[in-house]
Amino acid sequence: MPKPPRVRKLTREEGERVDIHRFPNFSVTGSITGMRNKYYGHEALLVRCGSYIYNVSSEPEIYHSAI
Template identity: 60%
Template sequence: MKVKRLTKEQGKRFDICRFPNFHKTGSVKCMKSLYYGKDALLVRCGDYIYNVTSEPNIYEQAK
């Protein structure tokens, strides 16, 4: 499962906290299959993984 990363500074700039999220210890595979869909775009910022599918430009700018 591909999860890209953002720095905390980038996360603040994108106001990443407004997106659905789960803790980094959670299962990416499970969250995609149960809640977000297999094509969800996930980005890790700090201790949380965010679903940024509604704004794919954030995913594209992440590393």
């Protein structure tokens, strides 16, 4: 199985600019692997911003512009 995409990071300012809070999210204390397996799928594009990890698969340009 191919390796899933990495989790990228956004600053809080970048997150506010793209209105990151409208995407599904979970706490950084949660399991990334578990969320991919159970809910999002292995190819989900995940971005960490502040204390949450967001699934931005519906707008991949956010993931690709992140650090």
